[in-house]
Amino acid sequence: MNAPLLDLSYLFEISYGDPQYVFDVLSLFIETFPPGLANLERLVRETDDFDAIHKQAHTLKSSASIIRIREVYDDITRIDMLARGATGKAEIISRLDNVLFNFRKALPLIQAERGRNQPPTQGGA
Numbered sequence: 001m002n003a004p005l006l007d008l009s010y011l012f013e014i015s016y017g018d019p020q021y022v023f024d025v026l027s028l029f030i031e032t033f034p035p036g037l038a039n040l041e042r043l044v045r046e047t048d049d050f051d052a053i054h055k056q057a058h059t060l061k062s063s064a065s066i067i068r069i070r071e072v073y074d075d076i077t078r079i080d081m082l083a084r085g086a087t088g089k090a091e092i093i094s095r096l097d098n099v100l101f102n103f104r105k106a107l108p109l110i111q112a113e114r115g116r117n118q119p120p121t122q123g124g125a
Helices: 009-015 019-046 050-066 072-084 089-116
Strands: none
Touching: 009 019, 009 050, 019 050, 019 089, 050 072, 072 089
16 A cells, blocks of 8 residues: 655644644745755766765755655655765665655645645735
């Protein structure tokens, strides 16, 4: 049985059902994760700087632990570990490809959930 593409149960648990909190966390994720992932992809594809790859993967891990996209946390954790050991470039590339694939499929779902939790606009003077 496959895991769901997107699992936000941990986010809902730590938010205690507060839609503003969910909205804020998803907004932060949408703003920061894609550029961080793009940087990781650039580092992996264009360099052999394992230290930089490790640092970027390590940075992405915390976000991936809260916004759970199928296999993304495990793949980023493995990239982090391999890069820390300065080994496994082929596996790093394969895992990165999987992260990119799953992230791209999940992003519209994340954006939709963010929209569902958006606080009503306040009119006023």
